Amino acid sequence: MDVEAIYEAIRTQIGRSSRRDIGQLRSIDMQRFAVAVGDDLPVTMDPAVAAAAGLPDVAAPPLFLSTVMGWDAGPPESGLLADGVAPGGVADLPVGGLRVMGGGQSLEFLQPVVAGARIVVETRIKDVQLKKGRSGDLLLIQVERLFFGDGELLQRCVETFIGR
Amino acid sequence: MSNQICPAIGERIGPVEWRPTTIQLFRFSAVTWNSHRIHYDQAYARTEGYPDTLVQSQLHGCFLAHTVLQWGGPGAVLLTFRWENRHPAVPDDVLTCSGEVTAIEGRVVTCELRETNQDGRICAPAWATVRLPRN
Numbered sequence: 677m678d679v680e681a682i683y684e685a686i687r688t689q690i691g692r693s694s695r696r697d698i699g700q701l702r703s704i705d706m707q708r709f710a711v712a713v714g715d716d717l718p719v720t721m722d723p724a725v726a727a728a729a730g731l732p733d734v735a736a737p738p739l740f741l742s743t744v745m746g747w748d749a750g751p752p753e754s755g756l757l758a759d760g761v762a763p764g765g766v767a768d769l770p771v772g773g774l775r776v777m778g779g780g781q782s783l784e785f786l787q788p789v790v791a792g793a794r795i796v797v798e799t800r801i802k803d804v805q806l807k808k809g810r811s812g813d814l815l816l817i818q819v820e821r822l823f824f825g826d827g828e829l830l831q832r833c834v835e836t837f838i839g840r
Numbered sequence: 841m842s843n844q845i846c847p848a849i850g851e852r853i854g855p856v857e858w859r860p861t862t863i864q865l866f867r868f869s870a871v872t873w874n875s876h877r878i879h880y881d882q883a884y885a886r887t888e889g890y891p892d893t894l895v896q897s898q899l900h901g902c903f904l905a906h907t908v909l910q911w912g913g914p915g916a917v918l919l920t921f922r923w924e925n926r927h928p929a930v931p932d933d934v935l936t937c938s939g940e941v942t943a944i945e946g947r948v949v950t951c952e953l954r955e956t957n958q959d960g961r962i963c964a965p966a967w968a969t970v971r972l973p974r975n
Contacts, residue, residue: 712867743898746873760877778897780924
């Protein structure tokens with residue numbers, strides 16, 4: 677795998693942005709996320725708690741929007757890569773052949789994310805760095821996502837992906 | 841912290857123990873529509889040199905974020921949150937999230953956090969600002 681060639685290909689895409697309507701959020705998806713994490717957040721699980729907090733419906737766990745990897749049906753199994761990941765999973769970047777892992781996120785929470793909101797996400801390729809280490813080359817890719825609910829900015833996320 | 845009127849700089853957060861399981865990893869992958877085999881296919885994970893399936897990057901983040909929210913009590917709201925994945929974790933690891941308050945401005949509290957495994961290795965450091973509820 678020529679990591680340097682992939683680095684050069686991604687570098688040309690820094691600043692590229694796209695906008696996508698990911699649809700209306702459902703309370704059951706937020707609640708399943710909370711249950712899977714193992715924390716029954718009252719403001720997510722109980723509409724009465726959300727209402728008492730002045731919210732129109734239950735609120736998403738803080739990392740819900742920035743963690744869900746697919747908002748549509750996705751490809752059939754035959755369309756997945758060998759590692760099980762859907763092609764284009766990292767902001768449509770040409771990372772095929774790399775082993776890509778999440779390296780962390782930096783988040784700003786500007787407004788509550790509530791069930792029923794219609795969400796649009798703007799994705800921008802922010803940066804890529806090539807690191808030469810003892811165990812080989814690796815890429816640090818930064819992708820920024822802005823989540824809007826009914827036109828209002830709700831959340832900003834910069835996620836780092838590590839590609840080897 | 842929920843019974844305390846106001847935190848102080850240096851106040852401890854946690855510790856809270858999280859014990860990820862194979863079922864938890866499967867369910868987290870399912871609800872996030874994450875089909876990466878490294879999180880549910882042990883044989884595949886071993887081909888990448890890991891002893892078992894890996895805890896998802898974002899699940900580490902959730903453990904840390906939920907730890908600070910539990911500390912803040914009902915009505916606490918995250919304003920910013922950042923974490924970095926430094927060391928992998930596998931099912932049945934014991935992941936302990938803890939931290940301390942580093943700054944206070946009104947109801948907004950800044951915290952440094954970390955998630956360590958049973959060997960004391962830091963899997964993920966994190967930083968958060970939280971708005972605490974009015975008393």
